Amino acid sequence: xxxxxxxxxxxxxxxxxxxxxxxxxxxxxxxxxxxxxxxxxxxxxxxxxxxxxxxxxxxxxxxxxxxxxxxxxxxxxxxxxxxxxxxxxxxxxxxxxxxxxxxxxxxxxxxxxxxxxxxxxxxxxxxxxxxxxxxxxxxxxxxxxxxxxxxxxxxxxxxxxxxxxxxxxxxxxxxxxxxxxxxxxxxxxxxxxxxxxxxxxxxxxxxxxxxxxxxxxxxxxxxxxxxxxxxxxxxxxxxxxxxxxxxxxxxxxxxxxxxxxxxxxxxxxxxxxxxxxxxxxxxxxxxxxxxxxxxxxxxxxxxxxxxxxxxxxxxxxxxxxxxxxxxxxxxxxxxxxxxxxxxxxxxxxxxxxxxxxxxxxxxxxxxxxxxxxxxxxx
Numbered sequence: 001x002x003x004x005x006x007x008x009x010x011x012x013x014x015x016x017x018x019x020x021x022x023x024x025x026x027x028x029x030x031x032x033x034x035x036x037x038x039x040x041x042x043x044x045x046x047x048x049x050x051x052x053x054x055x056x057x058x059x060x061x062x063x064x065x066x067x068x069x070x071x072x073x074x075x076x077x078x079x080x081x082x083x084x085x086x087x088x089x090x091x092x093x094x095x096x097x098x099x100x101x102x103x104x105x106x107x108x109x110x111x112x113x114x115x116x117x118x119x120x121x122x123x124x125x126x127x128x129x130x131x132x133x134x135x136x137x138x139x140x141x142x143x144x145x146x147x148x149x150x151x152x153x154x155x156x157x158x159x160x161x162x163x164x165x166x167x168x169x170x171x172x173x174x175x176x177x178x179x180x181x182x183x184x185x186x187x188x189x190x191x192x193x194x195x196x197x198x199x200x201x202x203x204x205x206x207x208x209x210x211x212x213x214x215x216x217x218x219x220x221x222x223x224x225x226x227x228x229x230x231x232x233x234x235x236x237x238x239x240x241x242x243x244x245x246x247x248x249x250x251x252x253x254x255x256x257x258x259x260x261x262x263x264x265x266x267x268x269x270x271x272x273x274x275x276x277x278x279x280x281x282x283x284x285x286x287x288x289x290x291x292x293x294x295x296x297x298x299x300x301x302x303x304x305x306x307x308x309x310x311x312x313x314x315x316x317x318x319x320x321x322x323x324x325x326x327x328x329x330x331x332x333x334x335x336x337x338x339x340x341x342x343x344x345x346x347x348x349x350x351x352x353x354x355x356x357x358x359x360x361x362x363x364x365x366x367x368x369x370x371x372x373x374x375x376x377x378x
Contacts, residue, residue, distance in 0.1 A: 048129040052174060055128065059169035060150025062157045068147055069154050072136040075344045075353045081158055083353070091158045093119045094181040099161065102184030118159045122186045124177050128152055138355050293378065296371045299364050303357055311376050318349050320376040328373050337372075338365045 048054045070079065077083045081090035093116050098104045104119045106112040121127060132148045134140050143151065153168035161179050162168065168176065177183060300306050308316035318326075327333040340348075342365055344356030357365070371377070 046129075046133060048125045048132070050123045050125050052125055052170070055125065055170050055173065056145040057170045058145035058149050059167055060146050060148070060153050061167045062150075062153045062162070062164050064147075065150035065152065065154030065157075068143075068151050072143075073151065075346070076137060076355055081155060089114055089116045090155060091118050092116045094159060096160070098181035099179045102180070102182065104182045104185055107182070107185065118155075118181065120182060120185075122180065122182050122184075124152070124156070124173060124180055127155065128173070136355075138357060139359070291367070291371050291374060291377070293371065296368055299360075299368055303360055305368075308354070311378070316352060317354065320372045324372040324375050328375075333373065334366065334369055337369045338362065341365050341369070 046054070069077075073081075076087055077090060082092065083089060093106045093112060093114065094104055095106075098106075107115065107119055117127075128148060131151055132141070132143065132145070135143065135151075149168045149170075153162060153166055156162045156168065156176065157164050157166060159181070161181070162176060300309075310319055312319050312321050314322070323337075327337060340354075342357055342360055342362075344354050346353040
């Protein structure tokens with residue numbers, strides 16, 4: 001059924017794609033807001049195409065990019081973009097021959113265990129666009145065009161695509177594209193892009209002797225389900241996700257058989273949530289100071305701390321309880337940990353870097369650390 005909401009959505013999308021305000025009928029006929037102004041559309045229209053349409057004017061040197069990289073990027077990606085713990089390595093695995101052919105030979109090598117970004121990406125515009133819209137992680141869209149050119153120039157120099165004294169700009173980026181190692185390595189599947197194109201399969205649909213029941217052939221083994229806690233719960237700070245509660249055992253049997261168990265679990269989680277909401281939102285710290293645990297939980301969520309940490313379980317980083325135990329009673333621990341949360345760093349718990357949180361105030365950071373040093377009370 002083609003509803004009015006789909007018509008309005010498509011009309012608005014077409015208008016944005018054309019760089020125009022949405023047609024007035026898509027809004028006026030239904031009393032939905034107003035048409036976007038050209039300036040508002042332009043603020044969203046920041047994508048850069050493979051033919052470099054949309055690329056702003058600007059330039060940046062490799063040397064400038066190196067300084068920016070150390071200040072804003074190295075904490076997650078390593079000084080030479082080599083980080084390979086939880087963040088995919090960006091550079092490595094390409095050769096001068098790859099730059100000549102435009103196909104990365106190591107992508108099909110059985111001895112190449114790591115696939116870096118520079119091995120896979122086919123267009124330098126993709127790198128420019130992603131850095132511009134999404135980096136740095138803690139403050140996306142904060143880099144000016146000249147800074148994006150500089151950071152990208154530094155990455156390209158690490159991959160030996162450009163020299164160390166190179167200046168990348170909108171006027172020479174197309175020349176750099178001709179040296180991208182995997183520029184010819186992608187494939188166009190016509191059947192996936194064209195409605196009337198040739199399909200990519202020739203299978204004949206079987207409409208007889210169909211299975212009466214579907215048997216799941218692949219699932220997480222029990223020992224792996226809770227290895228990193230409940231991932232679905234951890235990802236809810238980003239948005240709704242599909243998936244199972246990995247802390248619960250896998251459900252088996254028919255819908256009728258598993259339905260009661262699902263309902264029982266749902267009621268249990270609701271009861272737990274209500275109990276937590278009705279609990280006293282304060283606890284006493286080690287120095288007798290009353291800690292607002294409800295505010296602490298809000299700060300942990302707002303600053304994405306729960307993506308890497310949990311209260312009593314090690315995830316990407318240590319648990320909050322373990323952090324408190326390690327530093328409890330140490331002189332200057334509060335000030336040192338507040339500074340580390342705000343500036344980021346690595347080494348105390350391994351090589352995995354913790355990104356900086358420069359927008360976190362001293363008062364909020366201090367409250368979070370006091371809560372951890374007090375044993376992370378619930």
